[in-house]
Amino acid sequence: MRRDIFQAIADPTRRAIITLIALQAMTPNAISDNFHTTRQSVSKHLRILTECELVKQEQQGREIYYSLQIQKMKEIDKWLDQFRKIWETRFNQLDKVLSTIKKQKK
Amino acid sequence: MKNDLLFDFTVDKSTKKVFVNREFDADLSLVWDAFTKQEILDQWWAPKPWESKTKFMNFEVGGRRFYAMVSPEGQERWSIQKYTSISPKTNFKYLNAFADKDENPELPGSDWDFNFSEQNARPADPFGRGTTKVSITIYNESLERMEKLIEMGFQGGFTMTLNYLEDLLTALSQK
Numbered sequence: 703m704r705r706d707i708f709q710a711i712a713d714p715t716r717r718a719i720i721t722l723i724a725l726q727a728m729t730p731n732a733i734s735d736n737f738h739t740t741r742q743s744v745s746k747h748l749r750i751l752t753e754c755e756l757v758k759q760e761q762q763g764r765e766i767y768y769s770l771q772i773q774k775m776k777e778i779d780k781w782l783d784q785f786r787k788i789w790e791t792r793f794n795q796l797d798k799v800l801s802t803i804k805k806q807k808k
Numbered sequence: 809m810k811n812d813l814l815f816d817f818t819v820d821k822s823t824k825k826v827f828v829n830r831e832f833d834a835d836l837s838l839v840w841d842a843f844t845k846q847e848i849l850d851q852w853w854a855p856k857p858w859e860s861k862t863k864f865m866n867f868e869v870g871g872r873r874f875y876a877m878v879s880p881e882g883q884e885r886w887s888i889q890k891y892t893s894i895s896p897k898t899n900f901k902y903l904n905a906f907a908d909k910d911e912n913p914e915l916p917g918s919d920w921d922f923n924f925s926e927q928n929a930r931p932a933d934p935f936g937r938g939t940t941k942v943s944i945t946i947y948n949e950s951l952e953r954m955e956k957l958i959e960m961g962f963q964g965g966f967t968m969t970l971n972y973l974e975d976l977l978t979a980l981s982q983k
Contacts, residue, residue, distance in 0.1 A: 786845040790817075795855070796852040
């Protein structure tokens with residue numbers, strides 16, 4: 703199964719996890735404390751986020767800490783920007799068409 | 809040409825909606841025509857160097873527009889837009905689906921909702937004509953379909969706007 707960043711952010715719990723660990727690296731237990739779901743469910747989301755390479759795990763002593771890979775988040779931005787560009791181009795073309803029609807009417 | 813016209817583009821991933829707002833320096837009836845008449849639509853709908861080629865367009869409820877985006881190499885990407893609601897000079901809606909050249913749609917498609925409103929002439933410019941604001945909402949069942957729109961070959965710039973990331977994080981943190 704293909705894992706990508708859009709799958710990572712497609713779920714509200716995963717988005718909430720991303721927001722939490724954007725501020726600081728956290729252990730799975732500390733992350734779980736912020737949710738009403740089970741720890742297994744949070745672990746499952748963390749596994750998907752890791753597979754999407756959006757979070758990274760780091761062992762510190764006996765604990766594993768999860769932190770956000772900010773660089774990876776930029777992929778979303780890059781992708782959306784292309785979509786935005788299409789609309790920008792399209793509308794700039796429409797501006798020209800409108801201005802031509804207005805001139806013809808005069 | 810005025811260059812202070814509104815343009816914004818936002819994506820709400822939780823509702824799978826894309827919002828596009830744009831203001832045009834023309835009156836309402838002209839802007840409406842530009843979105844609803846085949847001969848004008850084909851002049852601007854495809855981002856260059858692509859061309860928009862409409863095979864037929866029946867702008868009425870239940871009617872369809874069958875058109876292709878044609879690449880500079882002549883490759884055709886067909887789509888069908890089926891009009892589901894029309895309120896003249898105010899709003900229209902269609903269901904958009906990619907299709908093959910024989911008009912067979914690839915479902916599910918996306919729901920498009922276009923709203924038009926006249927913006928008053930600016931008080932500082934009593935002789936100026938009003939502008940028209942167009943607000944578009946696109947609902948996609950999956951983000952992958954939006955991704956496909958891009959894979960269709962439009963090569964946008966790769967300018968990164970970090971602002972979006974900040975906005976996204978702010979929006980998420982407010983939940």
